[in-house]
Amino acid sequence: MRYVKPESFEAAATLLRDEDGISRILAGGTDVLVQLKAEMVEPDLMVDLKHLPGMREIVAEDGGFRIGAAVSGAELGEHAALKALWPGVVEGVELIGSSQVQSRATMAGNLCTGSPAGDSVPAMVTAGAVARVQGPDGVRDVPVIDIPTGPGKNSLSKGEFITSIYLPARPARAADAYLRFIPRTEMDIAVSSAAVSLELDADGVVTSAQVALGAVAPTVLLVKDAGEALVGSKLDETAIAALVSAVEAACNPITDKRGTIEFRTKTAGVLAKRAAHIAYTRAGGQA
């Protein structure tokens, strides 16, 4: 394996494009080093990008924030303004792994690794986050939801990588929340998860809602009708029941060592309901 720290994003893209063997990008390393240990992959080339400009910065931009691809979960959690704007996104990232893993793990890595259970992804999806992608032919912006394509897979072409993720501005009376189910209280992969992002009017009525689910399908799902079920409500019982049934209908999980189809489906509904109430309260709504 060769370990390279390229001098620029362009050089990195060219290097990755021209590599004939297996290449990996090193951000937090919390996934790729585990794969190395398990002999699941033996890269010929490891490209470390953490030192490149902007990779470790959180910058305010148009009322939102641009987050460098190498910003760790711990750094994200220490950013008060970002946490206030997108509390659900930050709490999702902060749930990845232990305190030790938080020092290293990144949103971009969590996204590119392509796990349907990635804790940062559902809330990024409900936030409408956009990834900035550098490739050999230049830079493009891609909605986060379009990045993962299946377990362990993503839509990036050879030579492409994420340099930052943009979380947009949002109005007052808006908030998000993320919940996952794990068997223990920490250190597990989500068995199911849900993110809910809401905007309210002055009366506390939901004007816009996004719901995304993790670990219940090959990729994170944005469930449009689950969000629509909440619009126009103050999360009354009928709206919540409609949310839960839309969520359960959208689930397409598998049974494996971590959970069954029935369990994942049922808990996804429960988590979406609970996350909706948290987001509603955070947005200033009063049930």
Add this chain to the structure above:
Amino acid sequence: MAFDAQAERNFKVVGTRVLRPDGIDKVTGKAAYGADISAPGMLHGRILRSPHAHARIVSIDVSEAEKLPGVKAVVTGADLAQPEDDAFSDVAINCLARDKALYDGHAVAAVAATSKSIAKQAIRLIKVDYEVLPHVTDVDEAMKPDAPVVQEGRALETVPAGMSQNVTTHCQFGHGDLEAGFAKADKIIERSFKTAATHQGYIEPQACMASLGNDGRGEVWCCTQGQYMVRANCAAALGVEESQLRITASEIGGGFGGKTSTFIEPVALALSRKAGKPVKIVMTRDEVLKATGPTISSSMDIKIGMTKDGRITAGQGVLRYSGGAYPNATVEMGAQAAFAAYNLEAVETIGWNAMTNRPKEIPYRAPGAPTAIYAVESVVDELCQELGLDPLDVRLMNAADKGTLSSYGPTFNEIGLVATLEAAKAHPHYTAPLGPNQGRGLSCGFWFNFGGNTCVSLNINDDGTVGVVEGNPDIGGSRASISMMAAEEMGVPYEKVRTVIADTSSLGFNDITDGSRVTFAVGLATIQAARAAIKEMCRRVAKIWDIDEDAVIWEDGCAKPAGPNAGTHPPMTLAEIAAIAGKTGGPIAGHHEVNADGAGVSFGVHLCDTEVDPETGAVKILRYTVFQDAGKAVHPDYVEGQMQGGAVQGIGWALNEEYIYGEDGRLQNAGFLDYRVPVASDLPEIETVILEIPNPGHPYGVRGVGETPIVPPLAAIANAVSRAAGVRMTELPMSPPRLLKAITG
């Protein structure tokens, strides 16, 4: 050796909370564990493992691996001896398979190379031709007559009709007239239970460094619960003599029974012999979970009858255990322990073991008992619920006590069950209010405890200090407790004593650190060795004073005249006697060699409050209290530590730990990510209440404490969860998907 009949002994050192002697090394990173030692010229060993649950090994081609530069030796099962004794043979075959791979992860070949990465590459160059065979991993399936047979020729002499050739063990315990007993019952409940295999989960993977010459002389450094056991297994597997192998036990990073066998030491020795260089092997976590000792998995039927006022009239149990791919007798301990907490007129427990394509069972803290007692204590709890009775009162009414004919044969001596139950009843935890979706569970627990073969040497140093040499790896602070007992007996401060663990060439044979035996048996031998040294010191002083030996007594670390008739000699301190030992007959030492009995059984009671999330099946442990009869608690901190640690391992077993096998017979969760041991945030404070009912078999009244605490949690939590969720749980672990399914029907 009997309890010292002193009405109220005033211990000076025993019962205090002194600092452990290995502490500074362990908080500064200096302590040397299995993987922490290297040798000049050392090679790195690595093991190739079967990817199949069950396969005939048609051929192994190591030629490509041998050609790789840096590879110095490759070995297979053919490089190990074939011991005649079944127990040694099973260990050897488990270290390197011969004809068949018996489970996913079974070792089939190994290499030694100049670097870890070369060893890793070399492993991939070994070509094994497998003929895949049908497999069986479930105990109930394995007992069926048409099940794939894991090992031919290992079945019981006469397997009952309708059972498989996998059945290797049958046992039966009990007494009384069951039929009459059940006829007296107002309520009979009969239930079936299943429990998953769990792993000891020690944080330190097995590791060793070994060197063996072609003259048969060898050295091994390894993390083990018994260096003499390693020596015997290695000598048998290598075909060398025990006297020629010196085994040194490193600091040990947890064992819980899991390091009472050998997996890598014979392999490292075989590689070393072939390569002519020392070889180090360190297992990965994946290898530890796939190929070292899990517990048995079980399937059990329990039937208990009770009168409406809570008297148990009869108890009956059938236990079906699987100890993996080899014959296994752990079920005998389960069958003996199942009803041990009760004074019963009629009781019967039958046990069976069946082989499955799983790794060889290795003891885990009270092996066999937690599952059997879980099943019994669950049915007792359900009877209490059905009959509207207080579960503690029912246990007190039926509790075994001194003079009880136990369910497994012996009549109990002084035991602490009633006192322990009374302590639980009096504790505020038992009557604390519960909220919605919350439930309280309790369970009794029992372990036999063990004594066993023990050697201790105690040396009086010329500066008046004391050296104790013992042969049992210190797994939970035993060097401290042994030094404390030596100090107590010698009448010197704890700081004047240093206890070390001998290698196999420096002290006679000792059984492994198991059965909660070390503080009891090594303590007992240490006290006897101290008494021998004291006797010798008194003899020397008697000579100096020119009086009878009997006229010299030992008190507060000094030899003193026994009374006015012995003369008016000023006391001689241990230091004074030691300083002139060369002039009075030479070095002074005490020894004791014993196969200790009288270990004294131990009982515990656990109380647990849980809250169940009815929408997700998540269980939260709200409060947990452990009550246990420890006999005399030598070092209360470490007694509490055993009680807390055992309880938490039991909590893991009850809630989330399990071996998960796929349809292909392969282990699906060979890592700490999905083999879910409890983490700090899963737990509340674990409160402890130590009861000290002296063990009549030990001079200070010491009992073993390490194993009993893992026994009660399974049922205590199952009872709490069943009451909180309103549905009786009969399968472990009670993982959220399983519990939610039970709740929602």
Add this chain to the structure above:
Amino acid sequence: MKTIPVETTINGDSTEFLCNADESLLDVLRDRLGLTGAKEGCGTGDCGACSVMMNGRLVCSCLVLGVETQGAEIETIEGMAKGEELHPLQRVFLEEAALQCGVCTPGILIAAKALLEKNPDPTDTEVRYWLAGNLCRCTGYDKIIKAVQTAAAEMRSA
């Protein structure tokens, strides 16, 4: 595979070593530098026994490449005591019997120190969640949590 020269600072001492590109910091510490205080319990970031500080952040050294530590500041258990004077956490762990086998202890001490530097007055729940990535199989964590709190109180009043 060609080895790569790396210059780093470990426990305040500038240190140079050669390592392979795919070698973890844990392997470098243990195999190349003789610093065996960090333990490998899993090699996959699930047990925390290999915890060290890197540039002021708590990490699993098994999840860091040795080559990544070029120019970094590393702190390990070997640097926690100042000469013969133990860090308060080390001393209290010993006094309150917060260790049994001791193999998880170096990682837990490093992690607890990192917590108290960030949050000198944590609740029990905060200590438990912060240490959730450090498995201990012997103690049931009870005495560990209490020892961290005792040391924290002592450090606050110092």
